[in-house]
Amino acid sequence: MMIRAPWTCSSRWWRIATVRPKAAGTDESSRVNAEHEDESLRDIELVSASVDNWDDYDVVFIGYPIWWGIAAWPVNAFVTANDFTGKTVIPFCTSSSSSIGDSGALLADMAGTGDWLGEERFPSGADESAVGDWVAELGL
Ligand SMILES: Cc1cc2nc3c(=O)[nH]c(=O)nc-3n(C[C@H](O)[C@H](O)[C@H](O)COP(=O)(O)O)c2cc1C
Incomplete structure (x- = not known):
C-alpha cells in the first residue's frame, strides 16, 4: 500500500502483514484452498491495521495479488x-x-468510506518501480 501526504506530495510504502506467517509449499496451498472454499475462514488477523499519522494522507493506493x-x-x-x-x-x-x-469495487463496498477511483493491473513480478511510474503518470 502507498500513501501520500498532501502538503509535501511525499509518499511512503506500508506493508499489510499477517500474524500467521506464510506456510511453505503444499501447506500454504492447502490453507489458502480451504479459505477459498469456506469464506468464513477468510478473516485473517493482521500484525497491525493502523498506519501512523493516517490522517495526514490524502491518497491511498492499495495493492494486492489477485486470488x-x-x-x-x-x-x-x-x-x-x-x-x-x-x-x-x-x-x-x-x-x-x-x-x-x-476486486476494487468489492473492497470499496467493504470499506464503506473513501472516494475510490480508477484501478490498475500489473503482471506477476511487477516491481516497485513499475508501480512508481504508474503513480507518477497519474499526476495526482
Ligand atoms: C491462492 C492464489 C490464487 C491465485 N489466483 C489467481 C487468479 O485467479 N488469477 C490470476 O491471474 N492469478 C492468480 N494467482 C496468481 C497471483 O495473482 C500472482 O502470483 C500474484 O499476483 C503475485 O505475483 P508475483 O508475486 O509473481 O509478482 C493466484 C495466486 C495464488 C497464490
Whole structure:
C-alpha cells in the first residue's frame, strides 16, 4: 500500500502483514484452498491495521495479488479497519492473467468510506518501480 501526504506530495510504502506467517509449499496451498472454499475462514488477523499519522494522507493506493479473481483476502481486514473518509483510494493488483475485475469495487463496498477511483493491473513480478511510474503518470 502507498500513501501520500498532501502538503509535501511525499509518499511512503506500508506493508499489510499477517500474524500467521506464510506456510511453505503444499501447506500454504492447502490453507489458502480451504479459505477459498469456506469464506468464513477468510478473516485473517493482521500484525497491525493502523498506519501512523493516517490522517495526514490524502491518497491511498492499495495493492494486492489477485486470488481466484478477487483481492487476496488479508486486505479485507485492512480496509474494514480503517476510515477512508476524505481520502482518494486507488486499488491496484498483480495477477498471472486475470483482470482486476470487481476486486476494487468489492473492497470499496467493504470499506464503506473513501472516494475510490480508477484501478490498475500489473503482471506477476511487477516491481516497485513499475508501480512508481504508474503513480507518477497519474499526476495526482
Ligand atoms: C491462492 C492464489 C490464487 C491465485 N489466483 C489467481 C487468479 O485467479 N488469477 C490470476 O491471474 N492469478 C492468480 N494467482 C496468481 C497471483 O495473482 C500472482 O502470483 C500474484 O499476483 C503475485 O505475483 P508475483 O508475486 O509473481 O509478482 C493466484 C495466486 C495464488 C497464490
